[in-house]
Amino acid sequence: MSLNKRAIVTGGTRGIGRAIVKELAARSCCGVLFSDVAFIYNSCDECAEEIQQEINDPGTKIFAFKADASSFEEAEETVSKAIEKLGGVDILVNNAGITRDNLMLRMTPEDFDTVLNINLRSVFNYTKAVMKHMIKQRYGRIVNIASVVGLIGNPGQANYAASKAGIIGFTKSVARELATRNITVNAIAPGFIETEMTEKLTDQQREILLRNIPMQRFGKPEDVAKVVGFLCSKDADYITGQVINVDGGMVMS
Amino acid sequence: MSLEEKIRDIIVDKLGVTADKVKPDAHFIDDLGADSLDTVELVMAFEEEFNVEIPDDDAQQITTVKSAVEYLSKKAGE
Numbered sequence: 409m410s411l412n413k414r415a416i417v418t419g420g421t422r423g424i425g426r427a428i429v430k431e432l433a434a435r436s437c438c439g440v441l442f443s444d445v446a447f448i449y450n451s452c453d454e455c456a457e458e459i460q461q462e463i464n465d466p467g468t469k470i471f472a473f474k475a476d477a478s479s480f481e482e483a484e485e486t487v488s489k490a491i492e493k494l495g496g497v498d499i500l501v502n503n504a505g506i507t508r509d510n511l512m513l514r515m516t517p518e519d520f521d522t523v524l525n526i527n528l529r530s531v532f533n534y535t536k537a538v539m540k541h542m543i544k545q546r547y548g549r550i551v552n553i554a555s556v557v558g559l560i561g562n563p564g565q566a567n568y569a570a571s572k573a574g575i576i577g578f579t580k581s582v583a584r585e586l587a588t589r590n591i592t593v594n595a596i597a598p599g600f601i602e603t604e605m606t607e608k609l610t611d612q613q614r615e616i617l618l619r620n621i622p623m624q625r626f627g628k629p630e631d632v633a634k635v636v637g638f639l640c641s642k643d644a645d646y647i648t649g650q651v652i653n654v655d656g657g658m659v660m661s
Numbered sequence: 662m663s664l665e666e667k668i669r670d671i672i673v674d675k676l677g678v679t680a681d682k683v684k685p686d687a688h689f690i691d692d693l694g695a696d697s698l699d700t701v702e703l704v705m706a707f708e709e710e711f712n713v714e715i716p717d718d719d720a721q722q723i724t725t726v727k728s729a730v731e732y733l734s735k736k737a738g739e
Contacts, residue, residue, distance in 0.1 A: 543702060585698065 412468060413443040413640070414494035416487065418477050418534055419504030420447025421455035423603030424553060427629035428501055429459060431637045433468045443499060443640075444469040446490035448534075450476060450504070469494075477504040477530035487537035496545070499640045500538045502531040502575070503553040507605060509564045520567045527571035531578055535593075539586070548591035549640040552579050553632070554651060556599045556659045572597075576651055583649030592648035594639050599655025601627045623656030664737065668729055671706045675699060685727040700724070707733060 415432045419425040425447070432443040449456050449472060456472040463470050471493045475482040491497050505527045508519040531552055542548030557565055558572025576595050583593035600606055600617055606626070609617070618624055632654050638644055639652070653659050662670075669683045676693050689695040689703065704720045707713070707729065713736045715723070723729050 540705065543698075588696065588698065 411442075413498045414491075414496050415443040415445045415499035415501065415640070416490050416494075416497055416534065416538065417445060417447040417501040417503055418530060419449065420445075420472070421449040421452045421459060423605060424598065424601060424629045424632045425449075425501075425503040426455070426459055427633035428503060428636050429470070430463060431630070431633035432499065432501075432640065433463050433465065433470060442468060444471075444494050446471040446473060446494055448473050448475050448477060448486055448490075448504070450474065477533065478525035480529075480533045480536075483530070483533035484537050487534065491538075491541060497538050497541050498545075498547060499549045499551075500534055501551045501553070501636055501640075502534055504530050505553065505555075505568075505571075505605075507565065507568050509568065511564055512566045515566060520570075523567040524571050524574070527568070528574040528578070531575055535578075535582060539591075542591050543586070543589050546590045548586070548589070549644075550579075550582070550591065550593040551636050551639050552593070552595045554579070554595040554597045556597045556653060556655050559597060559651075559653075559659055559661075579651070580649045587648055592639070592644070594644075594647060594649065595651045596632055596635050596639075597651050597653045597655065597659070598632045599627060599653065599658040601629055601632060601654075603629060621656045621658050625656060627654060627656060664734055665730055667710060668707070668726070668733060671710060672703065672726065672729075675703050675706055683726055685725070685730070687726045688724055689726075690724070703729075711737065713737075 417425055417429050420429045429445050429447045433445050460470050460472060473486045473490060475486040506523060508523050510519060535550060552575050554575045555572040557569045558576055561569050579593050579595040586593060635652055635654055669680055672683050673680050676695050676699060678693050687693055689700050704715050704723060708715050711733055723732055
């Protein structure tokens with residue numbers, strides 16, 4: 409029997425999610441963690457294959473599932489398939505997220521709903537789908553990827569910020585509900601990380617952002633993935649209900 | 662094993678109490694030290710053991726050993 413932890417990661421093919429899948433699959437140092445990973449993705453079939461090839465480590469199994477994270481039915485179905493393949497689930501990373509930026513004056517109700525459904529509703533869907541298993545085994549590590557924007561807001565991102573702030577409230581509530589079952593629930597609030605999502609920014613926007621980052625640079629997906637690895641490791645057993653900022657000092661509370 | 666015995670065993674297992682504490686009138690929360698999550702887990706365990714679905718409204722009525730036995734024997738008879 410494999411001693412690997414078993415992880416499910418949503419939004420696993422690109423940006424931060426991709427780094428998280430790799431981190432969980434490869435974090436074998438010091439015997440801290442080493443996981444089989446099932447990742448959920450929505451659009452990029454090539455990316456899914458690519459990532460499986462990139463990891464290609466005999467010590468770890470990687471499975472890819474295509475699903476719409478905002479659909480509760482698909483989440484239940486996907487999680488049950490993933491659990492079958494993995495032989496159970498110890499770790500859930502809710503990472504799937506999109507942006508539909510626009511100033512509030514121009515934002516359509518569809519832009520709002522789409523972002524809320526994919527970013528926030530998906531967290532409900534997947535958490536709900538893995539919970540019973542984690543409660544039964546009296547062990548679970550749930551990490552939700554929020555954003556500093558959920559803490560301090562950002563013009564043009566009312567929908568995105570609302571979804572990320574929602575994730576933080578959700579994280580704290582569920583952390584309280586499940587604490588006695590040895591299930592920790594934490595959130596990470598990344599600042600500006602170099603991914604496809606932030607590639608869309610103009611030079612001028614970057615300039616302004618950098619002025620607000622004490623470390624004067626954007627982060628890398630790996631910076632976030634390492635913290636996910638830590639929160640899922642034994643070293644973080646006593647941490648729950650927290651929001652950890654990975655933002656180069658942008659937000660200090 | 663009778664239905665009562667099966668229910669008793671599940672309660673013993675889920676709530677970590679001794680079998681002699683599982684009297685008909687025993688209330689899961691007040692007498693057997695269950696928290697709200699325990700009672701949900703208990704209902705989930707009943708569903709699994711007896712292969713039935715217990716709607717939330719019904720689940721909220723199952724608060725004592727007796728009510729569990731009554732509910733589940735009725736379900737079993739359906």
